[in-house]
Amino acid sequence: EGQGEGNYHVGVQVATYDISKPLIIDPVLTYSTYLGGSNGGAGLGIAVDSAGNAYVAGYTTSGDFPMANPLQPQGGGSLDAFVTKVNPTGSALVYSTYLGGSNGEGGNGIAVDAEGNMYVAGQTSSTDFPTVNPLQPAFGGEVLDAFAAKIIDVIPVTIDIKPGSFPNSINLGSGGTVPVAIFSETTFDATTVDPTTVTLASAPVKLKGQGTPMASFEDVDRDELLDLVVHVETTALQLSETDTQAVLEGKTFGGTRIRGVDTVRIIP
Known part of the structure; x- marks a missing residue:
């Protein structure tokens, strides 16, 4: 305290800490949100x-837990595990899904790798918990079993x-391009897709001439939602006359992968 000119010093006393890390005296709450039904x-x-991006696992008893590009859009029992991905600013859900069978579940822990794939551990009392390539295909416990699940961070798109x-x-010997529409839906906004990452x-x-992708936003299916239409060079398609499907892959501007499949008839 005091008045007049001069140098003033303020000191604080802190407990032992790692001096190689920044010391934050006055932290700022960047975001905080409810997450539930x-x-x-x-x-x-x-x-x-x-x-x-933040990845959260837990449990919910809500039938209206917020969903986004869900693997399992509806809960299966009175208590379900959930897995949710929140964008870096906390302003939107990137991915959110139920995970469970007809009884109770809870997600107790979650980890994420460099590709954005999620690894979830928890507990289940469901004999019909969804399994894929299981080490143990059948429920083994009287009341509870542990579960481990890997969820690939890919949004399925139409x-x-x-x-x-x-x-x-598709005539592979012809020139020109092949147009492909990526549709927006109530749980997916095609305008978030980065056209430069898309492949078919x-x-x-x-x-185009200045290096910009040949892409546009149009309401292709007239549902009042903008869809992304891209054009790929026919001669670059890695297809053969025996192929009956073509796979589209890409990423959103936020880095989340997308994947879609459609039928094709190849003319050699």
């Missing part, structure tokens, strides 16, 4: 990737190769 729930595990035509005939059968989106 109309009934109970709890978050029991959290992980963060290098981009700042696509239409050569919109408006069927079958989707490993063929990238064609670039």
Whole structure:
């Protein structure tokens, strides 16, 4: 305290800490949010990737827990595990799903790798818990079993190769491009897709004169939602005359992978 000119010093006393790390005296709450439905729930595990996306696992008794691009859009029992990915600013859900069978579950812990794949551990009392390539295919406990699950961070998207035509005939010997529509839905916004990352059968989106991708936003299916239409070079498609499907892959501007499949008829 005091008045007048001069140098003033303020000191604080802190407990022992790692001097190689920054010392934050006055932390700032960057974001804080509720996450739940109309009934109970709890978050029991959290992980963060290098981009700042937060991954949360826990349990919920709500039938209206918020979903986004869900693997399992509806709960199966009175208590379900949930897995949720929140964007770096905490302003939107990137991914959110139930995970469970017809009885009770809870997600107790979660980890994430460099590709954004999620690894969830928890407990289940369901004999019909969803299993894929299981080490142990059947419920073994009287009351509870542990579960371990890997969820690949890929958003399934609906696509239409050569919109408006069927079958989707592609002449591999012709020049030009093949248009592909990536559709927006109530749980997915196609305008968040980065066109420069999109490939169809490993063929990238064609670039125009100044290096910009040949892409546009249009309401292809007239549902009042903008869809992304991209064009790939026919000669770059990695397809053969025996192929009946073509796979589209890409990423959103936030780095989340997308994947869609449509039928094709190859003309050699």
